[in-house]
Amino acid sequence: MTVFRKLVLTLIMGGLALAMLFPVAVTFTNSFMTEAEINYNYHLIGQMVDVTAGEKDQFINLKLIPDWVSFSQYMEVLFDKPVFLQMFWNSVFMVVPIIVGQVLVASLAAYAFAKLRFWGRDKLFVIYLITMLMPFQVTLVPNYIIADKLGLMNTTSSIILPGIFSAFGVFMLRQFMLHIPNSYIEAAKIDGAGHLRVFYQIIVPLIHPGIAALVVLLFVDYWNMVEQPLIFLEDAFKQPLSLYLSQINEGARGVAFAASVLYMTPMVLLFLYAESYFVEGIQLSGIKG
Amino acid sequence: MTNKRYWHKLIRLLRKDWAVAAFFLALSLIGFALFYLIPFAMGFLYSFQDRTVDGSFVGLDNYMALQASASFRKAASNTFLFTSISVPIIIALSLLFAHLLNQKLFARNWLQTAFVLPLVVPVASIVMIWQIFFDWNGTLNALLQSLHVERIDWMKSDWSMGVLIIVYIWKNIGYSIILFLAGLQNIPKDYYETADIEGAGKLHKWIHITLVYLTPTMFFVILISIINSFKVFRETYLIAGGYPHDRIYMLQHYMNNMFLSLDVQKLTAAAVLMVGCILVFVTGMLAIERRFRNFME
DSSP, X not given: OHHHHHHHHHHHHHHHHHHHXXXXXXXXXXXXXXXXXXXXXXXXXXXXXXXXXXXXXXXXXXXXXOSSOOOHHHHIIIIIOHHHHHHHHHHHHHHXXXXXXXXXXXXXXXXXXXXXXXXXXXXXXXXXXXXXXXXXXXXXXXXXXXXHHTTOTTSTHHHHHHXXXXXXXXXXXXXXXXXXXXXXXXXXXXXXXXXXXXXXXXXXXXXXXXXHHHHHHHHHHHHTOOHHHHHHOOSGGGOOHHHHHHHHHHHOHHHHHHHHHHHHHHHHHHHHHXXXXXXXXXXXXXXXX | OHHHHHHHHHHHHIIIIIHHHHHHHHHHHHHHIIIIIHHHHHHHHHTTBSOSSSOOBOTTHHHHHHHHOHXXXXXXXXXXXXXXXXXXXXXXXXXXXXXXXXXXOTTHHHHHHHHHGGGTSOGGGGHHHHHHHHSTTSHHHHHHHHTTOOOOOGGGSTHHHHHHHHHHHHHHHXXXXXXXXXXXXXXXXXXXXXXXXXXXXXXXXXXXXXXXXXXXXXXXXXXXXXXXXXXXXXXXXXXXOSSOOGGGOOHHHHHHHHHHTTOHHHHHHHHHHHHHHHHHHHHHHHHHHHHHHHHHO
8 A cells, every 4th residue: 555655656756757857858859850850840939820811820849759860960069160169168167267266265254254253243244145135137237337447348257256256155155164063173273273274174174065065056056147148248259158049049940959958968967966965055055054 | 441441352352263264254355345245335326326427416316217117117016926926836836846755755866856957957958948838839839729729929928927937937946845855854753753643633743743843944945935036037038038028027127128228327226126125025034933933932
């Protein structure tokens, strides 16, 4: 009986899980169609058929399985469209510095917030928190002016620098550090270790899971960014993949699926590899310290 | 005398990690001030001025102009509508799924992965599929046609809000599922065992144990869901562009477009209003939560 119940529940959840995966799965299978097949199936997107003029009422034919498996989309994206690779690297060269920079800056600041006592600490931390809650657009104009004054306009630094100093990493790593018992630090201090030494010999090794979680969450967030490049980058060739894909969907439908798959693959692989860190990161940044 | 006491205090203060803290914080504080704090303050000032350069103080004029602007009111009411529909649905569904995932299942971890995966899938990469679903000639309308229902122009009517909500929920539900699952797994098992011995019914147990112990998580999930729902621009922009159908023209579109048309006054006033609303809301939620916690103890 309990096995039966377990089976029924599994089937229900399995069905829902398939529905969740459906858009991703279809994107994947469609990426192996030839351009001709894509155009044949989906040429009706955005078309208005005039039934009154005697035209036949038609619908898009969503196909799950390609007629024959072809890598032509991938070949075209990777070898005939240098724009794609260019933008792929644009994304990489924005996301990697943000992650490295934020982990460095935030772990130092998080130590101060979690383990040191100083005047105004909690008030300052609340201010950090508040900025985390705000949509990007809230500080659009002043950010623009500051980027302009620093000569950052239309450079990727105008995106990388605010990314590095975002409050999120400070918040998350502080959560992880609060779980480290103060007695560890006291013991090290009695042995004559200074704060810097405590930091990199005790704290950093202990918050490895926290750093891993932060890296995953930041990667997800910045790999998908849309708002910042839309405002700060005027040159099309500097823009990241996320913006490129929204254009390719209109112009070059024939390769959109392969481009999409290539775009999401790093994320999905990282996620499958580090799912536990990802989940732990969300839980810990969710539970108040 | 008092001077001396001051000195003592200052020295104590300095001993209390102040210098160390300054060292650890310096880098973060400089960047944070430059890219977050100062812009915040500047935006606040601009919202009361008539120009960004050498502007003079105009009181609430910008706010009046904002209030009078039809597109602002539309954007604000759309955002409000979106939040008030999507958040309850996301809470109810994720709570349900978290419960189901917390049962004994085959391949439980794989199922959980499937629900969380959309969180990491970039919206831009599934835009094509959503178009195929919701186009005038799309799969959904083909389905309606076969049921002999009039087809609907999903993206270019009030239904676009529905489409947006579906995309948004699909993408973000994993987040609240993770939080609820953690909340459920933190409830000690013996509470249920005690209740079983006392012969409590299923519903009784759910209301008096599960729901009560899940309330702190619930507060947090509601708070985060509402705040995140203000940030729906990314999804909307990618499926419908910078000027979508009226029904899904959100506050963030408004702000972006005010920026592009260089209307700094309206933009900063809208930003300040938004910050104000978020702050009032967050403080309110935290106050209720504190009440609840006192009540529990």
